Amino acid sequence: MVEPGRRGRVVALLANYCWVQLDQPGPDDISRLLCTRRTRLGKSGQTICVGDWVQVDGIDWAAGRAAVAAVEPRSLVLDRPPVANLSTVVVVVALAEPALEPLQLTRFLITAERSGARVELVFSKADLLPHAAVEQWLQRAAAWGYQPLAVSTAAGAGLDALRQRLSRPGLAVLCGPSGVGKSSLINALIPDLGLRVAAVSGRLQRGRHTTRHVELFPLATDALLADTPGFNRPVLPQQPAELIACFPELQARLRQTSCQFSDCQHQGEPGCAVGSNWDRQALYSQCLQDLLAQQGRQAGGARVEAAGLKQRGDRLEPRLDPRYRQLSRRGRRQQAAAEFNLPDPED
Numbered sequence: 001m002v003e004p005g006r007r008g009r010v011v012a013l014l015a016n017y018c019w020v021q022l023d024q025p026g027p028d029d030i031s032r033l034l035c036t037r038r039t040r041l042g043k044s045g046q047t048i049c050v051g052d053w054v055q056v057d058g059i060d061w062a063a064g065r066a067a068v069a070a071v072e073p074r075s076l077v078l079d080r081p082p083v084a085n086l087s088t089v090v091v092v093v094a095l096a097e098p099a100l101e102p103l104q105l106t107r108f109l110i111t112a113e114r115s116g117a118r119v120e121l122v123f124s125k126a127d128l129l130p131h132a133a134v135e136q137w138l139q140r141a142a143a144w145g146y147q148p149l150a151v152s153t154a155a156g157a158g159l160d161a162l163r164q165r166l167s168r169p170g171l172a173v174l175c176g177p178s179g180v181g182k183s184s185l186i187n188a189l190i191p192d193l194g195l196r197v198a199a200v201s202g203r204l205q206r207g208r209h210t211t212r213h214v215e216l217f218p219l220a221t222d223a224l225l226a227d228t229p230g231f232n233r234p235v236l237p238q239q240p241a242e243l244i245a246c247f248p249e250l251q252a253r254l255r256q257t258s259c260q261f262s263d264c265q266h267q268g269e270p271g272c273a274v275g276s277n278w279d280r281q282a283l284y285s286q287c288l289q290d291l292l293a294q295q296g297r298q299a300g301g302a303r304v305e306a307a308g309l310k311q312r313g314d315r316l317e318p319r320l321d322p323r324y325r326q327l328s329r330r331g332r333r334q335q336a337a338a339e340f341n342l343p344d345p346e347d
């Protein structure tokens, strides 16, 4: 009998193979298959990313092997780490060591909101602050529209609550500044992190020694966590409207009363429905200024280029017409080859 294809999720990548976690376990409860990629996937230029939903076929249950036949269209994709179809970004910031900076936290929240995934907020190192101070931060962030958790890997506090929060079906990635305890948290959430699934034997062994990629670990049925933290440098959106969409408390106000100006930047102008009596107003304004400055720099760069100039350090220099640019050695060889009707020496 020909085994029909099955659906699963890529949970780890090796050089030319990947591990696929099946939607439904097969005979003998086999739930993971080591899969090759069909060449036609490679030729169509389609890449496989951790988190991808794939169809596998040619299943050999006894050997635990199969081949990826097709990759389903992705919903969300994160660049760093490269993860597809993520459902949750967990922003982690420390309550102390390093001290919590509301502007930095806001920038991370914006970056997380921009991904389109659900955003969870975790305050780490709760053991370093008195209980009342921790409570204050929790309440403050709750007013922003989040349901933050305070955790401490050192004291083992809040980890069950976080695990539970991340046990909903989906794929979660932790993000935040370095030094806040993300790796410690990942290790606490995935105790058997040392037992990597990528352990393969025989001829495939070579695959192990190539670049380490992201690996997804199960926290509960259908709930996965990436084993490496994501972005640790926040990025602002390009447009004010995108920024506005990244503040849940602003969104909540706009749902209640819409602003009388269609292109309002909600900086507390008279007639603005949002007003200025909200906690993160100053942080929002700061981010907006930074965004506009970034826009200005980009527009400036485009103007410089349009004028046929290029920026070199502080100076503007004329951009050289390509015809007058000195040919590279390879270019000269090719030109000579063409002139004398010779084959390209590089071919």
Ligand code: GDP
Pocket: 124, 125, 126, 127, 128, 151, 152, 153, 154, 155, 177, 178, 179, 180, 181, 182, 183, 184, 185, 229
């Ligand atoms: P990452 O850079 O975000 O991955 O942070 P690490 O997990 O490497 O942790 C950075 C430092 O913070 C290390 O020295 C950890 O021992 C320390 N650390 C991590 N979690 C806690 C915690 O819950 N409480 C305290 N006091 N220190 C912690």
Ligand code: ZN
Pocket: 259, 260, 261, 264, 265, 266, 267, 271, 272, 273, 274, 275
């Ligand atoms: Zn407004």
